[in-house]
Amino acid sequence: MATSDSTPLPVPAPLAPKKENITPVGSKIAELNESRAELLNRIQGLKQDLQNWRSKLDTQVKIYRDELTELKKTLNVEVEELRTEFQELRNTLHQQQEDVTASLRNLGLQDTSEGAKDAENPKVEGEDVEVNASPIKENGSKEVEN
Numbered sequence: 001m002a003t004s005d006s007t008p009l010p011v012p013a014p015l016a017p018k019k020e021n022i023t024p025v026g027s028k029i030a031e032l033n034e035s036r037a038e039l040l041n042r043i044q045g046l047k048q049d050l051q052n053w054r055s056k057l058d059t060q061v062k063i064y065r066d067e068l069t070e071l072k073k074t075l076n077v078e079v080e081e082l083r084t085e086f087q088e089l090r091n092t093l094h095q096q097q098e099d100v101t102a103s104l105r106n107l108g109l110q111d112t113s114e115g116a117k118d119a120e121n122p123k124v125e126g127e128d129v130e131v132n133a134s135p136i137k138e139n140g141s142k143e144v145e146n
Helices: 025-106 114-120
Strands: none
Touching: none
């Protein structure tokens, strides 16, 4: 029991211009020109906003660059001051080391390890007295090592 649709589909009417739907071409052109002018004004405003933004951005970049340059100069000065201070400390420590070495030599001690120092400076049991074993020349004077 098959049923067939025998109702015909409506055929669209040919696209013939109807007089009711036609608006005057002049008014359409006027609307388009007005719309075009509005769009051009908006584009011009956006271009101006972009130019202002770029100008402000350039100003900010210049300010930040100047600040960074100043910070870099300050940092370089401080680093140089630290280098100078460390060099002075290094020189002072070196001088102190030389002074201690010279003092030890004057006392007849060598700048050696602790084990060797203990062997050279034996302590008497029960007393806190150190005995210096310094070399003595034949004439009785102390020998100074340089």
